[in-house]
Amino acid sequence: MLDELKQAVLDGDSEKAVQLTERALSEGVGAEKILNEALVAAMDIVGKEYERGDRYVPEMLISAEAMKAAMEVLRPKLVEAGVKARGKVVIGTVEGDLHDIGKNLVAMMLEGAGFEVTDLGTEVTAEKFVQAVKEHRPDILGMSALLTTTMTHMPEVIEALKREGLRDGIKVMVGGAPVTQEYAEKIGADGYAPDAASAVELAKQLVGES
Numbered sequence: 083m084l085d086e087l088k089q090a091v092l093d094g095d096s097e098k099a100v101q102l103t104e105r106a107l108s109e110g111v112g113a114e115k116i117l118n119e120a121l122v123a124a125m126d127i128v129g130k131e132y133e134r135g136d137r138y139v140p141e142m143l144i145s146a147e148a149m150k151a152a153m154e155v156l157r158p159k160l161v162e163a164g165v166k167a168r169g170k171v172v173i174g175t176v177e178g179d180l181h182d183i184g185k186n187l188v189a190m191m192l193e194g195a196g197f198e199v200t201d202l203g204t205e206v207t208a209e210k211f212v213q214a215v216k217e218h219r220p221d222i223l224g225m226s227a228l229l230t231t232t233m234t235h236m237p238e239v240i241e242a243l244k245r246e247g248l249r250d251g252i253k254v255m256v257g258g259a260p261v262t263q264e265y266a267e268k269i270g271a272d273g274y275a276p277d278a279a280s281a282v283e284l285a286k287q288l289v290g291e292s
């Protein structure tokens with residue numbers, strides 16, 4: 083059944099993914115087993131296929147949607163079972179920027195890899211990022227920007243974190259089409275990733291897992 087669920091996520095079949103998750107739970111399969119052996123395993127394959135060029139963004143999105151739908155069923159059980167997330171991530175698109183397709187994909191893939199993700203949405207000001215870091219105490223703060231005119235808000239957020247004495251406690255990762263590794267280094271971020279699959283690898287590295 084877990085193989086079938088994995089396949090449903092690979093196929094991007096949300097309805098089937100939800101049904102199979104419910105059935106697995108009702109037949110006594112542990113939530114953590116379902117998460118790791120079906121959902122995370124499927125998203126791992128999706129990420130690898132994308133990196134190899136065997137999968138495109140829309141196909142990755144539908145798989146991520148199916149994973150998300152199954153996660154809705156699973157989340158309360160995981161909380162009940164006290165399953166620890168791989169790490170906490172707060173993510174958002176910076177001030178003045180409405181683009182969220184890539185950021186959503188990164189958030190979904192991170193969730194698929196076992197991270198607990200708080201998505202602040204779009205047009206997130208430095209003040210809001212700081213507030214969310216205080217509230218959620220994440221391991222990682224992720225910022226997305228798709229415009230050359232808005233990526234300049236990224237260093238402002240990092241400065242605001244420093245001012246509040248929060249910078250040392252978290253890792254900052256950045257991404258979005260105009261953002262580069264050089265830019266990430268220039269503004270003092272801890273990491274940059276060009277796509278959602280490598281964002282997952284980066285996040286694992288940042289929490290010391292690979």
Ligand code: B12
Nearest residue numbers: 179180181182183184224226229230257258259277278281
């Ligand atoms: C869709 C789109 C829109 C949609 C956005 C809808 C939405 N809900 O997101 C709408 C129509 C609203 C829009 C509006 C505008 N847009 Co627009 N838009 C695009 C477009 C076509 C695709 C972006 C996209 O979704 N790509 C697909 C995703 C999957 O890729 P991605 O975003 O790069 O994300 C991946 C990586 O970057 C990375 N990543 C992303 N975020 C993060 C975060 C972290 C932490 C990490 C590690 C990685 C990571 O992983 C993602 C997944 O693999 C691009 C062109 C392009 N090809 O990029 C233009 C583009 C970004 N837009 C552009 C412009 C100019 C605008 C407008 C100013 C247009 C206007 N005059 O009104 C407005 C600005 C609105 C605003 N204030 O934000 C320009 C930007 C130019 C520039 N260099 O600044 C582009 C490049 C088009 C162009 N060639 O001119 N846009």
